[in-house]
Amino acid sequence: MVNQTSFLHGKSILAKDVVLSVSGLSKRFGNVVALRNVDLELRSNEIHVLLGENGAGKTTLANIIYGIYRPDSGVIKFFGKEVDIRSPKDAISYGIVLVQQYPMLIERMTVAENLALGFKGLGLLTSPKNIIRVIREVNEKYGISVDPEALVSSLSFSEKQQVELIRALLLNVKLLILDEPTTMLTSYERRKLFTILKKLVSDGRSILLITHKVLEALEVSDWITVLRRGEVVASRPKDMYSVDELVKLVVGDNSELGSVISPSKGGELGGDVLEVKDLVVLNDVGGVAVNKVSISVRGGEIVGIAGVTGNGQKELSEAIAGLRKVRSGRILINGVDVTNKGPSSRFRAGLAYIPEERLKYGVVGDMSVAENLILKDYDRFSKFTLLKLSDAVKVADECIKAFNIVTRGPSEKVKALSGGNIQKLIIARELRLNPKVVVAHNPTLGLDLRSTSIVHEYLLNIKYSGSGVLLISEDLDEVIKLSDRVLVMYRGGIVYEGVRGFSREVLERAMLGIVDV
Amino acid sequence: MFRVKVLRRYDVSSRFKLITYLTSFIVGIAFFVLFEALLGTNPYEVVDRLFIRPLTSYDDFRVSIRYTVPIGIIASGLLLVYRAGIYSIGAEGQMAVGAVFAAWAAYTLSLGSPTSVLVALSIGMLGGIIWGLLPAILKALLNVNEVLTTLMMNFIAYSLVDYLIYGPWRSPKSYGFPLTEPIPTAFTIPTYEGIPVINFLVLLTVVLFTYVVARMSKLGFQIRAYGLNPSAAYASGMSFFKVVLLSFIISSALAGLAGALQLLSIHQRLGPKSWSVTEGLGYTAIVAAWISRLEPLAVVPASLLMGALVNGGLAIKAVLGQSEGVVNLMNGMILLSIVAAEFFINYRLVVRLR
Amino acid sequence: MRYQTVLAVVVVAIVAVAVGYFVGTASAPPPKTVTMTMTVTTPTTITTTVTQRVTTTVTIPVTVTKTPEKLKVAFIYVGPIGDYGWTHAHEVGRRYITNLFKDYIETTYVESVEEPKVYDVIKKLIGEGYKLIFTTSFGFMDGTLKAAQEFPNVIFFHCSGYKRWDNMGTYFADLYQLYYLNGLMAGALTKSGKVGYVAAHPIPEVIRHINAFALGVKEVNPNAKVYVRWIHAWYDPAKARSAAESLIAEGVDVLAFTEDSPTVIEVAQEYYKRGMPVYAFAHYSPMLKFGPDVVVSGQLVHWEVIYADIVAKVLTGVYNTTNLRNVDYWWLLSEGAVELGADYGVPINPKFIPMLKEVKVKEKITGVEMNVYDLVMLRLKQMSEPRPTFDPFCAVKEPILTQDGKVLVRPGECLSHDDLWNMMVFVDNVVGSIPVS
Structure with missing residues (x-):
């Protein structure tokens, strides 16, 4: 199987073949529809950006392609052949590698040791020197600058990310999926990452890059697919979008964004x-x-x-x-x-x-929206040590309205909310305390x-x-x-x-x- | 070749949870019954003796209820600490010390009924609290692992009972055997045809109390927040010290209460073997607490079930003539089925042919 | 999908129950019909107290022409039958009588019953038609009495207790005479003059055994002392080991013990192998095989003798549900309820006989000089007679003194049954204290 695809892959460099095609993909989690009838085509030598707001279904789609989730329906074809990816192991054997938002590395080991871990391609008996040599070669070829002998704990975030890229390269990646790779990067680091990515695709690979940043999408991509609420709303080459149009596509028809924030001088300064x-x-x-x-x-x-x-x-x-x-x-x-x-x-x-870390320090995921909204001032909702949750629900209803928290109601568990809505909930709670x-x-x-x-x-x-x-x-x-x-x-x-x-x-x-x- | 995949479930309905629990339980019992059948025992008789009679025959139920009450009272307290994410296994020792304190009250105070009983029960609760306080403070201040400390305290409690029955409290009329005097009648709690009716009413009161604490009170709210996400609970200004201390105090007071009740109504004296009053029920109650899924009202059926099982275990040995090992096997299978249910509620298995 | 899973699981459960049911019914034994004539002859001695002995011989021909209803007999044990001591010894007795009276009784046992639960277990047994119930732990006393009062038609016998009722008797086979004989040998074998005793719980039974042992030691070796270590457990190999080792470290070279495992013997055998001879006396079960080089003798019990007697008398109607209030078996060497030795039929390990013969002492009653082997055999014979002519707790010419020098037994007097049952002081050559307030 692997040999066959690499053979096909060899031809595809010339023809800009379709590497990955997804059609009719749907996925539900309980009552929530994460993806609805999604179609996607990804060509070789191309950086394909999957653009959308949080909760639009980008990560779910990536996870399905990587074999973490299984779709409820739909077909995935890789190099024209229908594939059944049941696990990340399967995905890797096809040449699909996903780099997570946060690098998964062992901090107390060196870069080389981390890369040697669980890596069959080099064989069990590969000497450390050998691995280091291979890493140096990769570094040189793609302009990466990671010292293979450095401890991972001494690396910056962007360097750790590059280690993940090297790992993908050592795995003979054909389709690289990157989930929000730039959230933690400075603009300098971001530019460097993009340079590396462009070199990677010029070498015959494809990249599926997930982001919610419109400008970034325009900066790096060849092709942009916009997801909104689990559905594909647009998919065309980058040049066929304008910034305004792209923003509208991402957000949907919502005039809220019209108010552009301009920091004014503000009023009098207090103590x-x-x-x-x-x-x-x-x-x-x-x-x-x-x-x-x-x-x-x-x-x-x-x-x-x-x-x-x-x-x-x-x-x-x-x-x-x-x-x-x-x-x-x-x-x-x-x-x-x-x-x-x-x-x-x-x-x-x-x-x-x-x-x-809002999930760790901000909210109790397994408690309801109302309960989280009174997490700090629950004293005000109690009488003789008994809690009056009915009052809390009233307050919650007000907060949901005032802060536009998207939820099924005050009794929904917070862990079911999207990141943005959790943040709104936290802000609502904190601001209520004046x-x-x-x-x-x-x-x-x-x-x-x-x-x-x-x-x-x-x-x-x-x-x-x-x-x-x-x-x-x-x-x-x-x-x-x-x-x-x-x-x-x-x-x-x-x-x-x-x-x-x-x-x-x-x-x-x-x-x-x-x-x- | 088979390929099994474990997938997480989303949005599990409470009906599904109930079905899964019952099914797992039935399967656990079914496997036990099958095992019994292979030993040559009539499976109908096994089921009959294990559950049906202990819960339906009046004569057997009288026995079951005597185990149910302490199990239920202790489990009610334990579910509070478990909700706070504290895994105390110290109820056994707290129960023993509760009985010792109640016995002390009975031997030294001269009071008339019913003040005598109320005083002895309160002092028993105090004993439980004292025994729970050390692990609680170590946990609250230094975050010392409560599993270890509470287990240690259990052994110390056993030694305390041993010291008393072999030493200062040994009855002069017992020919030197390790028995204390029977407690004065003013301190005994009457039973009705062997049924500890008063104790059962205490159990119902306790269940209501823990329901209010766990589900309706500020403390219950803090306990739940700490149990579900300690970091966020701390960041929200809830006091770890207070939550640990109060939940520990309530649970150990209830364990002490259970010990005192057993002493005043059932045993009426401390006897040989360290576990004479606890009968290991402080450990059985842990299982009951988890079977109830830490829901206060569910403690009643859970402890009825565990009480019936303790009783049914005796029947398996006495009536069906089987060894202690078989009873242990049954307990193990029931525990496993609960764990399995927990698993199937959170995950599902997809089996495919390859 | 999930309902399918649930369905599948339920089907499996039902199938499992069904299969179990058929396997179970298939293996149920067919009913038996027996026709027979029974004649039971039992010469027995019923000892109600130490001072009053009554001997009865009962010969009752019973002719049974229809299917006899077997007497259902149950035994309640505190430990598992696989222990190497107390419960196992009773189980040996149960099997013996099950075979002996196989046409007249059927028996069952319930093992590992926690003491507070005995009443609940008895009730279940009565519900199954058991009419004679033996409860074999001191801690079962109150529960057995409660049941005896509640069920006047059932006969109870409680081992090692002191509470009786119209339908509840008590029985015990005591080892103190054997400990005394072991003490004689220990006194002859110790070179350091220090003899050790690893003791379970500080209760009269154990104290009585320690004292009997110490009296034996003193009779042969007046200067030797008995060092006592309490382990506060009936069964605890780890504590028994450390107690034995600490005694040896103190210079002890002979060990006796009360604990339900052969640990002390194993320790002695280990020291012997290292070239440091430490000798030991077995307790309760045949333990010779655990220390063939170091076990001198020991104490063995024969509960079956007592059980056979009780069951015969119940079958023949001598014992009924109204006349047990004074029935207390206190059976010793003369009734054959106990035996000297570390294995059946081997009173003394042959290896030690020459060593015992080398030591000469003056017999304290007659003043005749004899070797310790002969002394042991003489005392064994004296105590095994139907009317024993010797008892360790009878003072001959000298008084028996307690640790603090008080007179425990005056010359020419003996301790009564109640004195032995209440014994809570050590005799003067014991080193150690009884942990009481």
């Missing part, structure tokens, strides 16, 4: 609502993650913290939220010293927290266009209402768009501070530790 003084915080393995950081946020402003992932932002936000012990320094919320106090003292002082300051960490990570703009709007509203916002985000565009002041975090410290009118380039350089004197 300090969040003060962080000489904060030192350790990471999980005892190293210094946040090193003498001082930040102050005043009412009525948004302070952005930019930086490449892993420079202490996670530890900083967790320390402010009370989820991580402070080594030294102080944290004051609305003038109240909450250093090393529990989370409850913080939200009583006026802190709202929108965590990065916070003095909101700490938001990557609030739009993994959200689609519409949800992102809604979240941005809420953050601006908070600012206009006179409260402060600390926006910690790895999405530089977001930081630039929303912030009145920007701090850049690099290796646990603040290396740059600028007020509105900052240049993007200066910020990007600061994020890499290069600060102009």
